[in-house]
Structures are given as C-alpha cells and as structure tokens.
Amino acid sequence: MKIIYHCFGGSHSSVTAAALHLGLLSKERLPTAQELMALPYYDKTNDDDFGSIHYMGRDEKGNEIYILGKKSLGNRFSHLLMGIAEMLGKEDQIMVVNVMERVNMSMKLGGFTSRRVSMPVLGRPVVIQGTRQAFASLVNMVEVIKIRILDLKQR
Amino acid sequence: MNIIFLGTTGVHQTLLAAGMYIDPKFNRSYHTLSYFNDYQQEAGGHPIYIGRDYAGRRVHSLGVGADVEMVSKTINQLRIILDSPAGELQLIPIMIKSQRLISWLHKFARLAWLKPLSSYLIALLLNREYDQIRQQIPHLTN
Numbered sequence: 001m002k003i004i005y006h007c008f009g010g011s012h013s014s015v016t017a018a019a020l021h022l023g024l025l026s027k028e029r030l031p032t033a034q035e036l037m038a039l040p041y042y043d044k045t046n047d048d049d050f051g052s053i054h055y056m057g058r059d060e061k062g063n064e065i066y067i068l069g070k071k072s073l074g075n076r077f078s079h080l081l082m083g084i085a086e087m088l089g090k091e092d093q094i095m096v097v098n099v100m101e102r103v104n105m106s107m108k109l110g111g112f113t114s115r116r117v118s119m120p121v122l123g124r125p126v127v128i129q130g131t132r133q134a135f136a137s138l139v140n141m142v143e144v145i146k147i148r149i150l151d152l153k154q155r
Numbered sequence: 156m157n158i159i160f161l162g163t164t165g166v167h168q169t170l171l172a173a174g175m176y177i178d179p180k181f182n183r184s185y186h187t188l189s190y191f192n193d194y195q196q197e198a199g200g201h202p203i204y205i206g207r208d209y210a211g212r213r214v215h216s217l218g219v220g221a222d223v224e225m226v227s228k229t230i231n232q233l234r235i236i237l238d239s240p241a242g243e244l245q246l247i248p249i250m251i252k253s254q255r256l257i258s259w260l261h262k263f264a265r266l267a268w269l270k271p272l273s274s275y276l277i278a279l280l281l282n283r284e285y286d287q288i289r290q291q292i293p294h295l296t297n
C-alpha cells in the first residue's frame with residue numbers, strides 16, 4: 001500500500017508524520033531540533049516542491065510512505081487524489097492522509113516565515129517548537145493510520 | 156482510458172469543455188449541463204464523471220483551485236506511483252481569463268436564493284469565453 005501524508009508545504013507536519021510512521025523518530029520522547037532537522041525535507045523545501053510527491057521510505061509492513069505539499073487545498077485534496085486512484089482502479093492501493101488538522105499556530109507561523117518568506121533564522125525555531133508541541137497529536141494520528149491500514153488489509 | 160478536463164473549478168469551464176468534447180454540437184445551453192454551478196459537487200473535490208467520448212474513453216471534469224499546474228503535476232506523479240501507464244490518464248487544462256471571477260461568483264451558489272443570479276452571471280462570462288474554451292479542446296481543433 002502507498003500512504004501519502006499531505007500538509008500545506010510538505011515540509012514540517014507531513015514530514016514528521018511520515019518519519020514517525022517509518023520509525024525515523026521515536027514516538028516515546030520529544031524529538032530534538034537536531035533530530036528534526038536531520039529528517040529529509042524537514043524545513044528544506046522550496047516553491048518547486050509544491051505538488052511533488054516525495055518518497056520517504058518503506059515501513060516495516062512494506063508500505064511505501066510519501067509526503068506532499070498541496071498549499072491551501074484542504075481536505076478536498078484527499079478526495080481528489082482518491083478520485084484519481086479510483087479512476088485508475090487502484091483505490092485499494094492508496095491511503096491519503098491530511099495532516100493539517102494536527103498543525104498548530106506555531107507551525108503555521110514558523111513554517112510560513114521559514115519557507116515562504118525565506119527567513120529560516122526567524123521561522124525555524126518557531127516551527128521546531130510548534131512541531132514539538134504537536135508531536136503527541138502526530139504520534140496519535142500515525143498510530144490511528146497504522147490501525148486503519150491493518151484493518152484495510154484484513155478485509 | 157480516462158480524459159480529465161481540469162481547471163480552477165470543475166462545474167463551469169471544464170464542465171462545458173467536457174460537454175463540448177463529448178457532443179461537438181453542444182449549443183451553449185449551460186443550464187442543461189448536469190452539475191452546472193453545483194456548489195456541493197464542487198466542494199466535494201471528486202472528479203465528476205461526464206460520460207464517454209466517441210472512442211469509449213471516460214471523460215471527467217475536475218476543479219483543482221487556483222494552481223492548476225501544481226495539481227496537474229501531482230496527478231501525473233500519482234499515476235506513476237500507482238504504476239498506471241501514461242495512456243490511462245490524459246489531462247486537459249482549461250484556462251480562461253475570467254476563471255478567478257467565476258470562482259468568486261460560484262461562492263454565491265452556496266446560498267440557494269443567490270444561485271440563479273450566480274449561474275446567470277457565470278453563464279454570461281462563459282459565453283464570452285466560449286471560443287477560448289473551444290480552442291483548448293484537442294479533438295475540436297485538430
């Protein structure tokens with residue numbers, strides 16, 4: 001199965017969720033700034049990355065994990081991607097996860113300042129702090145997704 | 156094989172393009188198009204199935220918001236990730252000058268009592284852009 005985590009920029013929340021899914025971050029403790037910055041794509045994307053589906057790795061069950069930045073398209077983007085998958089007869093091979101609902105104001109402000117305004121000196125500490133604040137919620141979301149994947153595979 | 160007409164909204168210019176593609180004799184009677192200015196349908200985000208063309212290909216209309224190019228890129232990458240051949244999905248962007256105004260007017264269709272006015276104004280705009288839309292449909296220009 002292919003799992004696509006998507007958020008506004010594909011740079012912070014979706015990357016963190018994908019990293020949790022893949023075990024690149026421990027879910028038992030808060031990640032340090034260095035651990036977050038060591039993740040591929042974390043606070044490193046630019047405008048060209050919008051709309052690009054980036055491969056993050058394969059989980060322990062063989063599922064392929066991807067991230068995607070979709071700007072402000074909201075949850076309708078999940079429907080759009082699932083609609084395309086249905087059109088191709090592949091809807092059972094994909095799960096699309098909107099991470100935006102777990103994003104807090106610090107992540108939005110810091111991410112905007114770092115990536116959109118290109119002032120990482122100001123934005124990066126804020127988005128890292130926001131990621132740490134949202135971490136428990138992201139852990140919970142990924143756990144729910146893993147259960148849903150198991151459930152889908154057992155049907 | 157699927158053909159998707161995509162633009163800022165999926166219930167106006169792309170719907171019209173899909174209708175013209177399936178029936179080249181379509182006569183500008185926008186209100187006869189299923190889903191024309193349908194707010195709920197557009198808000199859902201799903202591709203809208205319109206029908207089959209002369210070759211039996213499935214034709215869809217899709218609204219993707221302001222950044223049509225970005226979503227085209229995503230759809231093409233998704234097709235590759237899902238291991239589908241390129242011929243399985245053809246994207247035809249429909250871009251017109253008044254697309255932002257149409258998107259704005261479409262918001263009024265959310266209110267039932269304003270929908271007729273919204274539909275009327277959008278139909279006027281589409282009428283002005285009819286030739287521009289027609290020129291972007293490959294089957295009709297070749």
